[in-house]
Amino acid sequence: MDVSPIVMFLAYSILFTFGLIFIAPFYVWRYRRTSQVRVSLGERLGRLAPEFNQATPGCIWIHAVSVGETLAVSGLVKQLQARFPDRKIFMSHVTPTGRTAGESRLPNIAGRFYAPLDWSFTARRALRSLKPSLLVIAETEIWPNLIRVAHERGAAVVLVNARLSNRSLKGYRLVHPFMRKVLESVDAICAQTEEDASRFRSLGARPEKVSAPGNLKFDFEPSAPGEFSICLEAALRQADRGPVLIAASTMPGEEPLVLKAWQMTRTKYPKALLILAPRHPARFDTVAGLLQAQGHNLARRTSLEPDEEKIRMGLASAGILLLDTIGELAGMFRLADLVFMGGTLVATGGHNILEPAYWGKPILFGPHMENFREISQLFVTARAALQVEDEKNLAERFLQLLRNEPRRKALGESAQRLLAEQSGATDRIVGTLTAMIAQRESVAMSTAGGKPQ
Secondary structure, eight states, X not given: XXXXXXXXXXXXXXXXXXXXXHHHHHHHHHTTTSSHHHHHHHHHTTOOOGGGXXXXXXEEEEEOOSHHHHHHHHHHHHHHHHHOTTSOEEEEESSHXXXXXXXXXXXXXXXXXXXXXXXXXXXXXXXXXXXXXXXXXXXXXXXXXXXXXXXHTTOEEEEXXXXXXXXXXXXXXXXXXXXXXXXXXXXXXXXXXXXXXXXXXXXXXXXXXXXXXXXXGGGOXXXXXXXXXXXXXXXXXXXXXXXXXXXXXXXXXXXXXXXHHHHHHHHHXXXXXXXXXXXXXXXXXXXXXXXXXXTOOEEEGGGSOSOHHHHHHHTTTOSEEEOOSSSOHHHHGGGOSXXXXXXXXXXXXXXXXXXXXXXXXXXXXXXXXXXXXHHHHHHHHTTSSEEOSSHHHHHHHHHHHHTOHHHHHHHHHHHHHHHHHTOOHHHHHHHHHHHHHHHHHHHHHHXXXXXXX
């Protein structure tokens, strides 16, 4: 028996509400030491500040959930600003770190806010304020009510850099009729790969709406080296410290594994420095406590001023620099002799390896790269990165590569070359969005009797 769309969306909204009630205590606890929960509540209910209210339709709303998605779309946003200087661009995020990354990378947009929770009434509130002609959603963010309401209000809805993991695909297939109805409200899907495109088609997306222009992440623009990074480089050179290893975006349960590999490495290289960067700010103190409990000498980035001499003194007895700040990791990669990408020795799906690739650094990651399966496969196949099995294998690879500079150089050069070969998705997606905006303008002009709205 066919179920009506109204019933489908009602059932989804009820399940979404119960899910939100279940996870809300964790969210409040996680950000208990910040003002984020209080500050974001109104925006998450769709109540945007008065400066977001637009008198006429036409703005562009771009949604990027967290740091990775924000960095991926930054080049796209800049191109849209250049192509449509008269259109305001607003960005929404889900996580505080995503919002912080947006403020750093894209300070000149019209405004940013926390995305409304996915109820119809919250979506309508936000849409009434913004009146977008185009809603661009990055990667895996499929919010059924937001997509449906935006479509009903006349905005073109486009998924960019879209991907579906094996896990997501299995889940969506359980509600295939509902997903088919949701995707009817999407005007275009720009998938990362042909495999992702095929998966969206299998969920009911119309084939002519789906394309695979590539992965925006290959087009990212690196952050300029920050003041601290520049001073750290000079301090290490002056102190004759090295090699430098970076463990980036580590996740819960992973730091003890990395530290085992680090201890084996430092016995051979006593002047080495490990820059350890946990993924989430809420874990900075926890990781610092772990390091201290294991007897490691460490320096916290927040305790060091961006001054060459003070950094040198602060690191004099420290083997580990705990990077307990947001936004500085990208500027550190250029200093590394080796980079281990976290979230991969534990089953959390992995993180993006393209920033160290830009700097031509040898990259290692563990067995869990489910969220970046295509990228990781490309790099391993092209001999542009190495995949390790566990912490023992990681230590072995650290030592092998540190003893073999030509091998390190070859890995880094292959990574840079692969990055260049895979670029270009931004231009192709901008073309799709430009056509979408032109189509909407044409419809608006015909509705108004030849006058643009």
